[in-house]
Amino acid sequence: MVEPEKGDSLDALYEYDGEKYAVCSDFFSSKGQTLILANGIKGSIVGINFVMKSIIVKLVTWIGYDTHSEVMTKITNAVYYVLFFNSGLLLLLTDANLSDVSPTLGVIFQGSYYDY
Secondary structure, eight states: OBOOOTTSOSOOEEEETTEEEEHHHHHHHHHHHHHHHHHHHHHHHHHHHHHHHHHHHHHHHHHOOSSHHHHHHHHHHHHHHHHHIIIIIHHHHHHBBOTTTOHHHHHHOBOSBOOO
16 A cells, blocks of 8 residues: 555555555545435436326316315325336336347346346
8 A cells, every 4th residue: 555645635545566546536436426326316206206296186186076085086096106107117127127028128128137
């Protein structure tokens, strides 16, 4: 291990085959990118779910059922199905590798998990 020179960042420099590698900066930069990407995906899923829920409520009330309980039942069922599809199935499909199932689906879904 090579100690950082005066004025350098607090980075651990490792020497391998005559080259110096800044291990900590690589780790923290990839950790930061992963944190931003993961939180961005979570936030976008929550935002999309909120928008879809609002649209469903407006559509069902616009249709105009006879009773209030019928309106609430239709809203509850529609919101459940749409949010389940968006939150559960889409995340499952994006990680799925469906090349064994169908050549067409294998081109679209090239995830890292095979047994779907």
